Amino acid sequence: MNKLERPGGEAEVEYLDSTIRVVKPGSYVRCGVTGAAIPLDQLRYWSVERQEAYASPQAALARLGRAPADGLDQG
16 A cells, blocks of 8 residues: 555554554554654654554653653754
8 A cells, every 4th residue: 555545544553573564544643652643654663562653762762761862863
């Protein structure tokens, strides 16, 4: 399914090691920390254990209760 064929709305996704499986088609998932919509084609960070997506590495670190290391680009 390419970007033009993907229906709008929130997708239901199973987060696996190094890949995802789309259970219910959609165009985005929600960040488990911020609630921000993450387009599926931009999804890079998730937790298999928690089965949730993260909008950025900083959001993933926040979920773990860790602040990003000094000098990391907060971009």
